[in-house]
Amino acid sequence: MDKQTLLQELRRDGELVTKRLEHWARQTPERTCFYYGEDNIALSFAEFNRLSDQIAGNLAAAGITKGMHVSVFMRNQLITALAMFGIWKAGAVFCPVNFGLTGRLLAYQIGDTRPALLIAERALVPMLDEIADQMDSVRDLVVYDAPTGAHDHVEGGARFAGALPERPWEELLRPAQKPAIQLEYDDRANIIYTSGTTGPAKGVVQSHRWMNQYTFLFRQLLDQDDVVYNDLPLYHVGGAVYNVVRAVWAGCASACWDRFSPNQFWQRIATSNATSAVLVDTMISWLAKADPLPTDRNNTLNKVHMQPLPDRHVEISQRFGFDYVTAGFGQTESGMSCFTIIEETDDSNGTPPAFLRGLGRTEIRARAARYGVPVLPVERAGTVGKGHMGLPSVFVEAAILDERDRECAAGEPGQLAFRSRLPSLLLHEYLGKPEATAKAFRNLWFHTGDSARRNSDGTYNFVDRMGDRIRVRGENISSFHIEDMINQCPGVGMTAAFAVPAEDGDEDDVVVFVAVRDGQTLSEQLVLEWSEQNMPKFMRPRYVRVVEDLPRTLTQKVEKFKLKKRILEELGRG
Structure with missing residues (x-):
């Protein structure tokens, strides 16, 4: 696909998810946009759009202008999602904070991000008390108090002990006019922190187009009858962007819970009629431990992203009736830059017709072909295993580079690297770390920090994190x-x-x-x-x-x- 055609395709459903929300609020106002399973709350597209407009207007009234940082320190996925869209509509930058952070690590992230306004839930206020003297950039603190009867209600919770006065969340929900902000594709949307599993976390600055690229290929598998299940935290791209933003862009519902529960997982799928989900390795292990039942396939979940792809993907998919498994290379910095679709079942052992929702097999194959996405047929599903990432996406060039940035031969492991085919598809920068940014983008390639290899057929396989390589x-x-x-x-x-x-x-x-x-x-x-x-x-x-x-x-x-x-x-x- 040439660059002009690629740009047209990227713009086909709009460059901004905020505009896409407004589109669905006009076209299908009563359709469910966001279902919050923790408290059995459903918001329509019209209601979700109205509330996020009001949040944007009240943020503007509080002095938040385009480009300012707003942090959200919260478990509650409904309030986080509303805040996220309100922040974007105000032209500000969504800066979610890991709600597991305390003390020095929490102070580091807030100090690194330097938000003008911080939104937190009552149960996390004591964590902010510990670092009150290190929040010098924050001029407004908004606290959400869950109502009586809500799953996260805190009876008699302590108020913030620092000098900064609290404002109640309800103030952001007062009637207000959405500000007339002109957003562009390359404006900053998010600062999402890397997991920090091998060292200090870095703030990854992403544009609005980054979110378009990250969700684009995945949302081709959805229509309005789909429901995207989420139990991943919204301070990472998997929950906030891959699941919630993807659903809004596609015009279907997202069904969200605050955390994964192996005991309640299938009941949640049944309650929400979810058709799409992300299963990471430990989730797959937990689900597979349950004793097999003859009714295991009697569920609506037919499209599952497995990260990373396990060796047992065929066995697990056929047991639970997952028709499609997607895999690839997803990263906070580079989005979804490798992608593949695996047909795990056929009509004889897939999702039973009574439970089937969403696109049919013929349409999914046609959409995949349009964007050069490989679809591995069911008879070949077992030929790929752990580490398989498919082909580079249509948005990037990919290479495997050695320590001097020379391209490695097929089969030789090296560092996975990408070049963007259009502006603003990859991260803008690592926040406040110009040397780390320059190092990652050296020699006109973005270096992922991951080791991979290119196979003779052009597909890619994950090998390891570069930092996890051992020499003995x-x-x-x-x-x-x-x-x-x-x-x-x-x-x-x-x-x-x-x-x-x-x-x-x-x-x-x-x-x-x-x-x-x-x-x-x-x-x-x-x-x-x-x-x-x-x-x-x-x-x-x-x-x-x-x-x-x-x-x-x-x-x-x-x-x-x-x-x-x-x-x-x-x-x-x-």
């Missing part, structure tokens, strides 16, 4: 591969592998932390003995630690830096 006995080892091996050991539920400096020389020692599978027992000695019998010598761990669970972000990424600090302190090297 002259061999470069992927922590991905070590984890994959150790996960085969009886009794192991999940593994985190990483390097620590070897006691002698300049290479590494391998460390693995393993979480015990439910109902089983495990010892460090057993893991060491198993690795001696089943793994090459250079891959075997030097140190093994058995734990009940691994520390993770709410998007289920293992926080290896915490484990690394723990083992180094234990070894007297902290």
